[in-house]
Amino acid sequence: MAEHGKRFAYREIIVIVTGLCLLAGAWAQGRSAGLDKDIYDPGKMKPTASQTKLKVGDAAPDFSLPDISGNAVKLSEFRGKKNVILSFIPAAWTPVCSQQWPGYNIARAFFEENDAVVLGISVDNTPTLYAWTNQMGDLWFPVLSDFWPHGAVAQSYGVLREDGVSERAIFIVDKQGTIRYIDVHDINTMPRLEDLIGELKKIGK
Amino acid sequence: MQRIVVLLALTGCLLGLVQGVSLAAEKFQVDAAALAKLAFEPPKTEQEKQYLGLSGTEKFTLPRIKARVIVVEVFSMYCPICQAEAENVNELHRLVESDAALKGKVKFLGVGAGNTPFEVNVFREKFNVAFALVPDDGFQFQKVSTGVLKTPTFVVLSTDRRKGLTVVETHVGRLGDVTKYLKTIKKAMKGS
Incomplete structure (x- = not known):
């Protein structure tokens, strides 16, 4: 024994x-x-894995989501006041996403010139988003958590991928609440800043 | 039998560890001869072109820059660490410009990895960069390097008509105390 x-x-x-x-x-x-010691590299992914039914000219689906300070942010609050850029990013702590918003952060003047605000949206939960965005410097725009019900807003915009993350997608919503631009981008690459600013300029103040 | 299994397991582990560590530590290195052949878009402003000793709108290669030492910063407008480091690099540039032995002989070139001319310009204006910035939308710099290119990366290059472009020092990540890095630049000047 x-x-x-x-x-x-x-x-x-x-x-x-x-x-x-x-x-x-x-x-x-x-x-x-990874590119950095804290960044997880998922490798090359299928460029897009969803199909949005929304098109330019449609009314943007309204939503209310918590930001990382715990405040609820409602899309329709901006009606009549600001053009809104909805920037869906797939996931925190991944290569392209970790730089996209820091880019928008230093381009603040270009957004403000066009009377626009950015709403960053991710399906990650608030604590993750809090820790992740802390290393981006002070972001001037709200970061919203679309965690629960999981990815419901991404789903309503038709950009929730089959694996539960969202597309790297940009929707520009004008002051009337109408969608003016849609870019469901290749998830592996950075949307060009000048394309976004160019589209904003077309809408004007 | 069990001893053999243990030995095999340990050997396997050791191999895994060595492989992992060596991959993680794969040193970033730039092939200076290949870099010398890369053609970059010229910088946007006349002031930057004058600074580098360039004219016209055609692409240029590093050996055409009027300098004995070139300090290349590979950056990205999107990279938060590069943004946080921008003022420090500006300070290093100011130190060089205020040193009579270095001014005009040491030139700084920012290479915007994966950036368009528009994006590079956003960075220039945001941080009032006084040296030259050029875009590298196609990640050319990665193609002349071994190891993963991370931003920011600093490469001090010596230019010499006979020897050609040579790498004096490569630094990955934030610079820290720029007065120390100034010494590296001075060392490169002596060697050039």
């Missing part, structure tokens, strides 16, 4: 040591794959 116990312990040690070593190897490789 005692011998049996000893053999069992021996086997357990083998399993534990092997597991630990494998984990260590995987950790070291994971760090090299």
Whole structure:
């Protein structure tokens, strides 16, 4: 009986040591794959994986979502006041997303010249978004969590992908609440800032 | 039998570890000869062109820059670390410009990895960058490098008519104390 116990312990040690070593190897490789030590690289993804039914000229579906300070932000609040850029990003802590909003952050003047505000939307929960956006500097626009019911707003815009993240999509909604521009972008690449600003200029104040 | 299994397992682990660590530590290096052949879009403003000693609207290569030492910063307008570092790099540039031994001989070139001319210009205006910035929308810089190109990356290059472009130092990430980095630039000047 005692011998049996000893053999069992021996086997357990083998399993534990092997597991630990494998984990260590995987950790070291994971760090090299990303652009930065905290960024998870999902590799190349299918460019788009949903089909929006919305089109330019449609009324933008209204919604209310919590921002990372806990305030509810409602799209229709901006009616008659601001053009709104809805910037859906697939997920926090991934390569392109981690730079898209910092870009909009330093381009604030271009948005303001066109009487526009950005609403950043992600299906991540609020604590994740809070930690992630903290390393972007002080964002001048709200970041909204479309976590629960999961991705409901992304779904209503037809940009929720089959795996539960959203597309990298931009909708411009004018002051009347009408959709004026839709870009369901290749999830792997950055939408060009000048394209967005150009579209905003067309709408004007 | 069990000992053999343990030995095999340990060997496998060790191999995994070594491979992982070596991948993680794959050093970023620039092939200076290949970099010298890359053609970049000229900077947008006349002031920047004059600074680099360029004229016209045609693409240019690094050896055409009028300088003994070139400090390249590979950045992106979208990169929050580059944004946070911008004032520090401006300070380094000011130190160089206020040093009679370096002014006119050391030139700074920002290369906007994956950026369009418009995006590069947003960065220039936001941070009042006084040196030259050019776009690299096609990630050319990555193609002349080994290891993953991260932003910001700083490369100090020595220019020499006989030896051609050579890399003196490469630094990945924020610079920290720029007075220390100024020493690297001075060292490059001595060697050039």
